[in-house]
Amino acid sequence: MRRMLFEKKGTAIWMSHLDTMRLMQRAFRRAGVLLHHSQGYTPHAYVSMLLPLSVGVESECEIMEYELDAELTITPQEMNAVLPEGVRVLNVYESARKGKELTHLRAQLKLHYDHEAPCAIEIEELLSKTELIVEKRTKRGVDNVDIRPLVKEVRITAAQNEIILDCIVCAQNPSLNPMLLPSAIERYLPTHRADFVTCCRMEIYDAQGEIFR
Incomplete structure (x- = not known):
């Protein structure tokens, strides 16, 4: 299977999944x-x-x-020449690994x-608990779910x-959307609620903790 590794930053983060798919398909056409x-x-x-x-x-x-x-x-150079700012191809390669081997991010x-950030120790103590209940939107509506078992390390x-x-x-x-962690902080420690939160996916791994490609 041919794969393309790319980054998505800046204003490109506001593109939906469908828009990103369309963008990449147009880029292939423009690259000939x-x-x-x-x-x-x-x-x-x-x-x-x-x-x-997300x-x-x-x-x-x-x-x-x-x-x-x-x-x-x-090649990455050919794709990057026709892609907008914020989307940059890092590598193209072939892999025999199956997508289901990807288990963690x-x-x-x-x-x-x-203003000044609150005490980080209290957040650390909260996230070390054995249970973290947050509201999560599902197909059935809004459910209270325990996200702590899905957090491997913080x-x-x-x-x-x-x-x-x-x-x-x-x-x-x-799966767990990392943005639910700030939601848990807001629920359990209202005074520690952030004024603004940014999130970046840094890496993806298999079940053995090895980088997945």
């Missing part, structure tokens, strides 16, 4: 490379994202699978405060006006 399409009345390009990114989240490790017609090839959340550092959470969480079956 044809994606392989299915047969039938409504052919579609063989292109998919392994772990779709709107508003940056990423340094997006992976797209694709198939090209015949023996065509594409590492994300960095920055809790920004207009490291906390503090600066004058921000607190940084470096976390490793489950990515698939089940």
